[in-house]
Amino acid sequence: MEKARTTFFATYLSGLKPLAMLFGGVTTATAVFAMVSQAGNAIPIILKTLDIPSCRTSDVYHGTQTNFKKEGAVWREYPVGAVTYRYEFKEIKRAHNEIILRNLTPRDTADWATLTVHLPPCDGTAKLSEGLPERWTDLQQVWRAPRES
Secondary structure, eight states: HHHHHHHHHHHSTTTTHHHHHHHHHHHHHHHHHHHHHHHHHHHHHHHHHTOOOOOOOSSSEEEEEEEEEEEEEEEEEEEETOSSOOOOEEEEESSOOOOOEEEEEEOOSSSSOOOOOOTTTTTTEEEEETTTTTTEEEEEEEOOOOOOE
């Protein structure tokens, strides 16, 4: 009786083995594809959790009116086309959504010591905040400088 059972499975179900292997391979490939496609949705969440920008940040940002360049421990703001800087800043925070620069240069304003520039790490509008409570102003459009080869 045992031999009859073995013969039945060997004879009639052996043809299904390649089909089962193919089906198993297809489901594995589908699962891998699904994981890869879902990774695209997870990456922004992971970057935000780790406080990492979604683009490669730069130490040089060009703007419509001035340029910001990190030189050593300070950032400097240069008028477009100028070789001498106008203002100096200290970087106090680099997060996934902004680079915060605190003003170091005395200015003709009462709130110069609280003045901060907020650069977008992935291009956009730089903002300026000053005073307590903070007053916000859109400063200018900025973008990352192309990488030098």
